[in-house]
Amino acid sequence: MPNDSDGRGRRQFLRAAALSACGVLGGAGPARAAGAPGEVLRVWSCGGLAEAMLPANARFEAQNGVTVAYTGAFAAALGKSLLGSATADVFAGRVLDLAKKLRQAGKMDWFAPLCFTQYVLVTPPGNPAGIASVEDLAKPGVKVVLAPEASPPGGAAALALLKKAGVLEAARKNTVVNGSCVQRVMDDILSGRGDVSVVELRVTRLPQFAGRLEVVPIDPKFFPPPPLTFTVGVMAGAGNKALAEAYVKYLVSPEGQAYFERQGFIPAISERGRQLVEQYGVKDV
Structure with missing residues (x-):
């Protein structure tokens, strides 16, 4: 491990450790947080991740004695705020291009693949x-x-x-x-008003x-690529970079x-997740 007095070296080490947990550099376990008891970590994410983030946050808090102040909302709106004057410590967003924009704007230090939808x-x-x-x-x-x-x-x-599957126009006629x-x-499917719909798992x-x-199931070859990817990254304005990196x-x-995985996502560290990381180039630059 780099010397604690070398802040840049420490950040690089922790970044490599986080990426290794995604299978990029090899296996690794979770880190203990480098934060003081009761310290607050500001985490923003796409609202679709909330059901997974909330119990994960609770576990991280219990293990490390810190508080995770969590906001889950529309990723594009949060990203726009972060590209402006808003600040957070960690951001887990949807669509790879958003993470890249935050990196290019100097708002995010680095990111790692988190999961895929x-x-x-459903019938x-x-x-x-x-x-x-x-x-x-x-x-x-x-009845669609x-x-x-x-x-x-x-x-x-x-x-x-549906368009990729070649059935969009026919499905629209059946809608x-x-x-x-x-x-x-x-609710419409549960009530029997419709026979089928397309949703995220x-x-x-x-x-x-x-x-x-x-x-x-739907054959994955029909999945539209842009919405599939979720990433998680440490923001440039994080108050405690070591704590943010440990959380990621x-x-x-x-x-x-x-x-x-329990909430229906494909974990980035799974075999399928690693395939998708390579397929869609979900890697920091």
């Missing part, structure tokens, strides 16, 4: 329409529920997936609900929906990654 079909209990694949959304009589006006990337991502909220889509793990619908290392450790 995945898309599935009412028992799958009464017999949906087996995304191509079935084009069959006559199938979409949410084209949902907050990005929700609605747009589903449309992009019985064009909504503006992904969670309302789930994470949505099916939310407490109000878990175990209540049928989930049908925890999130990308096996213990931290388990929270994301």
Whole structure:
């Protein structure tokens, strides 16, 4: 380990340790936080990560005696704020380009791959329409529920997936609900108003929906790339860089990654996650 008096060397060491937990440099376990008892770490993330972040944060707090002040909201809005005058210690955002913009603007010191989302079909209990694949959304009589006006990337991502699968126009003709909220889509499917919709697997793990619908896999070749990637990085304005770096290392450790897997994400350190890291170039520059 570099000498504690060499701040730059220490940061580089901790950064390498965090990346190693993602399988970039090899295996590593979670770090103890370099923070004083009761110290506050300001963490911002895409709201879609909240169900995984909250228990991970609680565990990190319990292990290290610090407080994680967490904000989960629309990633693009948070990113815009951080590109301006807003400050945070750690940011976990959606879409790789956002992390790159923060790095290029000097607002983020470094980032690591955190997890990837995945898309599935949802049907009412028992799958009464017999949906087996995304191509079935084009069959006559199938009642499709979409949410084209949902907050990005929700609605747009589903449309992009259907287009990539070659069934967008037929699915649109079969659409019985064009909504503006992904969670309302789930309610429409639960009520039987529709036969099928395209959602992120994470949505099916939310407490109000878990175990209540049928989930049908979608071939990953149809997934639209931009919304898949979530990264986590240490911000340039972090008050305690060592604490922020230890927190990031925890999130990308096996213990931290388990929270994301339980919520339907593909952990970055998993075999599939490592493949996606390489496929989409989810690496700091």
